Amino acid sequence: MKRLFAVVPLAVAVVLGGFFLWGLNPERDPSEIPSVLISQPAPEFDLPSVPGVDVPGLGRADLTDTPGPVVINVFASWCVPCKAEHAVLTRFVERYGLRLFGINYKDEPKDAATWLSDLGNPYARIGSDRSGRAGIEWGISGVPETFIVGRDGTVLYRYVGPIVGEEAVAKFTTALTQAGALDRELGS
Amino acid sequence: MIRALFLIIMLGLPGLANAVEPDEMLADPNLEARAREISRELRCVVCQNQDIDSSNAGVARDLRLLVRERLTAGDSDTEVIDFVRARYGDFVLFKPPFKPQTYALWIAPFALPAAAFVIGGILLWRARRRASVEALSDEEEALVAEVLARHGRRDEK
Known part of the structure; x- marks a missing residue:
């Protein structure tokens, strides 16, 4: 019994040390909000197309019975990092056949149309969410945010922030591969 | 004003x-x-x-x-x-x-001090009991007094 007591300080130190180690991990983002949507069916929403942009709008119905997993990117012309991310997403679409849908969040249609004609439009569908209500349905906290939705309309993955830079792209690519969202293999 | x-x-x-x-x-x-x-x-x-x-x-x-x-x-x-x-x-x-994932969050602030009090209480009680056990009986007291008296006498030399 006494010997057992002697181990207690060591056990406490190990447990606390474990917590500290976890807390010090630079990979961990303490402000990250866990998404409730993962493994849940995508939320109900129905958005009209952006006037002046020649792709159709986006709704919940477009996410079921898709030929493969789709990516939904929440973007806005006023969002600066979105511009950098746009190049990355475009590359994914052009090289690897990614099916990309967009939610144009709290944006002026005119600005969005100009933005897309300047940078190019990689989105197969874009829903215009002027009030930000669809954004709430998706539980977003800002732009950009990107979701991977499976063929049956289940949300598989969520990425908060711009997918820019080696690390972010690698992380997103892994998620895409796991979801089977890439038609062509990477590197081919 | x-x-x-x-x-x-x-x-x-x-x-x-x-x-x-x-x-x-x-x-x-x-x-x-x-x-x-x-x-x-x-x-x-x-x-x-x-x-x-x-x-x-x-x-x-x-x-x-x-x-x-x-x-x-x-x-x-x-x-x-x-x-x-x-x-x-x-x-x-x-x-x-209040749900299984947050039990630790809600209960720990009450459970930890309670555990501390219980453990502390047990340790104190044990220490006190040992003290009372270690006290000498009348017989032992008499023995000690006798030994002390004998040695005391010798020390005087």
């Missing part, structure tokens, strides 16, 4: 700084009061240590409007909170719910 008035005004000013804009408010003071109450329970997902009632973030404003919309539609307070919770998770609640 002017100074006192100045002080009162200056101290009162921060109270007027409010994130809720006039166009958001509901005409019905009852509903508006309930909306404010709910807003204070909900965390802003952008500025995470602020409630949506005091946050100027765009999403916070959207959520305030949503809360009011649900209230106007006839939702109860719990229904409104559950609506937001379904989309943003327990994270948006300033007061986390």
Whole structure:
């Protein structure tokens, strides 16, 4: 019994040390909000197309019975990092056949149309969410945010922030591969 | 007098700084009061240590409007909170719910001091009992006195 007591300080130190180690991990983002949507069916929403942009709008119905997993990117012309991310997403679409849908969040249609004609439009569908209500349905906290939705309309993955830079792209690519969202293999 | 008035005004000013804009408010003071109450329970997902009632973030404003919309539609307070919770998770609640994942959170502050008291109590009780056990019996006292007396005598030499 006494010997057992002697181990207690060591056990406490190990447990606390474990917590500290976890807390010090630079990979961990303490402000990250866990998404409730993962493994849940995508939320109900129905958005009209952006006037002046020649792709159709986006709704919940477009996410079921898709030929493969789709990516939904929440973007806005006023969002600066979105511009950098746009190049990355475009590359994914052009090289690897990614099916990309967009939610144009709290944006002026005119600005969005100009933005897309300047940078190019990689989105197969874009829903215009002027009030930000669809954004709430998706539980977003800002732009950009990107979701991977499976063929049956289940949300598989969520990425908060711009997918820019080696690390972010690698992380997103892994998620895409796991979801089977890439038609062509990477590197081919 | 002017100074006192100045002080009162200056101290009162921060109270007027409010994130809720006039166009958001509901005409019905009852509903508006309930909306404010709910807003204070909900965390802003952008500025995470602020409630949506005091946050100027765009999403916070959207959520305030949503809360009011649900209230106007006839939702109860719990229904409104559950609506937001379904989309943003327990994270948006300033007061986390009591469920298996949060048992440690809720129980630990009471359980840890209780455990400390119990362990401390046991240790003290044991120490005290040992002290009483270690006290000498009358027989032993007599023996010690005798030994001391004998040695004492020798030391005098």
